[in-house]
Amino acid sequence: MRGVRHYPGFGAVTAGCLVLLYAPLVVIAVYSFNGSASITQWGGFSWRWYVDVFTGPESGRFGQAAWNSITIALLAATAATVIALSAALAMVRAGSFRGRSATFALVNLPLMVPEIITAVATLIFFTAIGLRTGYLTILIAHITFCIPFAYLPIAARMQGIEGVYEQAARDLYATRWQAFRLILLPLVMPGVVSGYLLAFIISLDDFIITNFVKGAGMETLPTAIFGSVKQGIKPNIMAISTMLLAVSAIFVTLSYFINRVGQRARG
Amino acid sequence: MSAIEIAGVSKSYGAMRALDDVSLTIGGNAFFTLLGPSGCGKTTLLRCIAGFEEVSAGSIRLLGRDIAALAPNERPVNTVFQNYALFPHMTVAENVAFGLRMKGVPEARRRARAARMLEMVHLAELADRMPAQLSGGQQQRVALARALAPEPEVLLLDEPLSALDLKLRQAMRLELKQLQEETGITFVFVTHDQEEALTMSDRIAVMSHGRLQQVGTAREIYESPVNRFVADFIGETNVLPVLVEGVEGGRASVVLPGGARISCPAAGLGPGAHHLSIRPERIGIAAGGPLRATVERVVYLGTDLQLVTRLADGTAVQVRLQNSARTEVPAPGTAIALEPEEGAARLLAD
Amino acid sequence: MAGGAASGGTQGREYRAVALPLLLPAWLVIGIFMVLPVLLMGVYSFLTKEFRGGVIWDFTLAAYDQFFVYRGLFGDEPPTLEWTYITIFWRSIWQAGLATALCLAVGFPTAWFIATRPVRTRTMWLFLITVPYWVNLLIRTVSLKFLIRDNGPLNEGLMALGLIDGPLPLVNTNLAVQLGLFYSYLPFMVLPIYAAVERYDFALSEAAADLYAGRWTTLREIVLPAVRPGIVAGAILVFVPSLGAFLAPDLLGGAKTYMIGSLIDEQFRGSQGNWPFGAAAAMILMTLVLIALILYARAQGRGRPA
Ligand SMILES: Nc1ncnc2c1ncn2[C@@H]1O[C@H](COP(=O)(O)OP(=O)(O)O)[C@@H](O)[C@H]1O
Numbered sequence A: 001m002r003g004v005r006h007y008p009g010f011g012a013v014t015a016g017c018l019v020l021l022y023a024p025l026v027v028i029a030v031y032s033f034n035g036s037a038s039i040t041q042w043g044g045f046s047w048r049w050y051v052d053v054f055t056g057p058e059s060g061r062f063g064q065a066a067w068n069s070i071t072i073a074l075l076a077a078t079a080a081t082v083i084a085l086s087a088a089l090a091m092v093r094a095g096s097f098r099g100r101s102a103t104f105a106l107v108n109l110p111l112m113v114p115e116i117i118t119a120v121a122t123l124i125f126f127t128a129i130g131l132r133t134g135y136l137t138i139l140i141a142h143i144t145f146c147i148p149f150a151y152l153p154i155a156a157r158m159q160g161i162e163g164v165y166e167q168a169a170r171d172l173y174a175t176r177w178q179a180f181r182l183i184l185l186p187l188v189m190p191g192v193v194s195g196y197l198l199a200f201i202i203s204l205d206d207f208i209i210t211n212f213v214k215g216a217g218m219e220t221l222p223t224a225i226f227g228s229v230k231q232g233i234k235p236n237i238m239a240i241s242t243m244l245l246a247v248s249a250i251f252v253t254l255s256y257f258i259n260r261v262g263q264r265a266r267g
Numbered sequence B: 001m002s003a004i005e006i007a008g009v010s011k012s013y014g015a016m017r018a019l020d021d022v023s024l025t026i027g028g029n030a031f032f033t034l035l036g037p038s039g040c041g042k043t044t045l046l047r048c049i050a051g052f053e054e055v056s057a058g059s060i061r062l063l064g065r066d067i068a069a070l071a072p073n074e075r076p077v078n079t080v081f082q083n084y085a086l087f088p089h090m091t092v093a094e095n096v097a098f099g100l101r102m103k104g105v106p107e108a109r110r111r112a113r114a115a116r117m118l119e120m121v122h123l124a125e126l127a128d129r130m131p132a133q134l135s136g137g138q139q140q141r142v143a144l145a146r147a148l149a150p151e152p153e154v155l156l157l158d159e160p161l162s163a164l165d166l167k168l169r170q171a172m173r174l175e176l177k178q179l180q181e182e183t184g185i186t187f188v189f190v191t192h193d194q195e196e197a198l199t200m201s202d203r204i205a206v207m208s209h210g211r212l213q214q215v216g217t218a219r220e221i222y223e224s225p226v227n228r229f230v231a232d233f234i235g236e237t238n239v240l241p242v243l244v245e246g247v248e249g250g251r252a253s254v255v256l257p258g259g260a261r262i263s264c265p266a267a268g269l270g271p272g273a274h275h276l277s278i279r280p281e282r283i284g285i286a287a288g289g290p291l292r293a294t295v296e297r298v299v300y301l302g303t304d305l306q307l308v309t310r311l312a313d314g315t316a317v318q319v320r321l322q323n324s325a326r327t328e329v330p331a332p333g334t335a336i337a338l339e340p341e342e343g344a345a346r347l348l349a350d
Numbered sequence C: 001m002a003g004g005a006a007s008g009g010t011q012g013r014e015y016r017a018v019a020l021p022l023l024l025p026a027w028l029v030i031g032i033f034m035v036l037p038v039l040l041m042g043v044y045s046f047l048t049k050e051f052r053g054g055v056i057w058d059f060t061l062a063a064y065d066q067f068f069v070y071r072g073l074f075g076d077e078p079p080t081l082e083w084t085y086i087t088i089f090w091r092s093i094w095q096a097g098l099a100t101a102l103c104l105a106v107g108f109p110t111a112w113f114i115a116t117r118p119v120r121t122r123t124m125w126l127f128l129i130t131v132p133y134w135v136n137l138l139i140r141t142v143s144l145k146f147l148i149r150d151n152g153p154l155n156e157g158l159m160a161l162g163l164i165d166g167p168l169p170l171v172n173t174n175l176a177v178q179l180g181l182f183y184s185y186l187p188f189m190v191l192p193i194y195a196a197v198e199r200y201d202f203a204l205s206e207a208a209a210d211l212y213a214g215r216w217t218t219l220r221e222i223v224l225p226a227v228r229p230g231i232v233a234g235a236i237l238v239f240v241p242s243l244g245a246f247l248a249p250d251l252l253g254g255a256k257t258y259m260i261g262s263l264i265d266e267q268f269r270g271s272q273g274n275w276p277f278g279a280a281a282a283m284i285l286m287t288l289v290l291i292a293l294i295l296y297a298r299a300q301g302r303g304r305p306a
């Protein structure tokens, strides 16, 4: 008889769950290398759709969209990480103060409100204040909803770092700023990097909110992809999707390992 | 000149009084120990001196200067933290040099000094390791070297030995004492281990529930405890309920349980019911002694034997006998008479 | 406040002294670009529709009236309850609830399985579960659609194996939307349950077994109550985004699976849009979410000892 931890069938469910999660991704990745122009028939392995992404008739549109996506993601992740780090310092290090739990709720608000609501509200807001929708409005919206994604890993990491290290630094004649820069910042760095990477992916991947606030003529990769798949899934979309998929996988893996290494170094 | 003067210091956390009107003077170039059970406020007092806590009342002077307004980095005091708090992302050498770096000592000089400090604690060869690669004892020495490197006026040590195993702890006691003498820096050492306190300290302050109980040399607090708490906490002792009949010329006439009378120093107490302390090793078996007891158990302790005896009124009295061939060991159940040595009986305030 | 990071003493005071400037950027950004817009959306739901999209600043209850009240095709019949939109909302709640149940049925065994692996391999399992979440939701939904199309790899494969004669009509069905929602939010169910199971004291199961409880009885009587907070958290994390989901119903469903997300989206598209009505629908969705969150807080409160 097995121990109390074992339940028959749970392993099989887990396996089924993983198959379900990965099957669509694997299928699209495989078909992106399809040599045939028909998406239903397998025409042998080929890079043609990847070449098509960069040189085909739609390459200009996707190139511009990719550029927008990447620059917005870089800027939004940077801004969100700085804002989140600053907020985490007060939330984690300042003990209890009035408005602390309200601030926590506020910072996490973008996670709690369904995206479609954020999208509608943001569009209405920009229209009301007369800001023309476009690159800037996308960037502002992205900074806003990236904050909790950057905040959570940073705060979690900072909570794990005892205040005594900074006290030891102060005891050894470091000023407040030196104690932050030389002790706390290097110690939370894995959390900061992790938060940055997650914010970057979230921004890169966002469709619903971007779709609302992008304005006419402005595209990011997801909105460009959405526009294309409305007319049916074409092989070049699969190639783009596979590349985006790879970027996400690489970033998540990086974020995961950076955090693990950081934890090990702390002993 | 005294290194630290603590005057009427109290510290409250909400309704909890962690320090209650503590006044204390710590002399220069001394090994001073704060001793007391866990939770009595030792760490809190150290943190007030270092500047990590603000006192609720009272003042702390360092070398004659009031330090209330100084941030921790402005106080010429360094701390060896309870779990060392070595910076995990810096090498041993960088840790040791940190204080000097913050004080603006040029790189070459601070590197040389860090090396010298590491030599002093016998860790010169580990300079480039990371803290996580060190054993507990090694981390402890690095913490010591790091705190001593900037040559503070006072070194604060918060139970620095409690995380080490017994052997290492005993070796480190001697080393710490030596370091204090070599450097001439005042050490304020916190411990809950009375043996540690007795073996290392020039002076000891005994604390309980945020209050100072007694300050004195090891001998003073062991042999002349001023109250029940100190007598109980330092070493082992027998505490007997007694009646003081009268006091004359500083000596009290005391009625022991069982009715016999002895005379001992009054310790400022008046007539009435009090407690009397007698250390187990200062009491012996003597025909005609003032205490009549029955042996309950004999415990073998190696160099010593311990008799657990009981008086007629139920009070337990422990007796230490040296374990030698000449010692006659009474069997359990025997009735014996006990007699405190001259000067061994001490009246205690409550 | 125990715990290393909770800074007491002068350290906490020093950080408190600069807390305001540290928090200000987060307050301002989220306050101006999130809270204010949602409030403004509330205001818009009471404004008058403008025909080319946008609003006229005349206050009216027209949007809510359109949502709830039916007055006949020409507006001349006695008012009765309008079922069109309530049906859409009801369908969305139903779909989201079903998706939540499905995620729980699969997520609990998965979380349990992972939490009972050796510590070293546990993080790897968790990692495998979470990676798909970080992949673009649009791409995942598109991939799923590609997989289950009438002549997609799934149907072709099943036909090749001779298991079915013709393709299973999966796309544009409720089942496809279910699958899409399940696929979108499953990690949200697994992670909190995993955290709860990891904290669970397995000695309790052993004690139950010792007292003659069978495996499944133990699961029902001992384990489930103990890990309930994790289950409730997982349920809310799946239910709330499913309720407002847009991509899964839009790409995988059809007219019969029309959900709130699409309804709201449509109000802001082109000249047929109706901004006040869209804002009102979003406000009603927001109310539902708030109710779900309040129920959640109550449920979590009850789960804890007083
Ligand atoms: N930050 C704090 N908040 C509330 N109570 C505290 C805090 N720090 C210490 N205390 C309380 O003050 C008392 C003294 O603590 P401490 O100085 O750490 O004792 P010791 O070091 O002698 O073991 C304890 O009862 C402890 O619980």
Ligand SMILES: [Mg+2]
Residues within 6 Å of the ligand: B039, B042, B043, B044, B158, B159
């Ligand atoms: Mg302590």
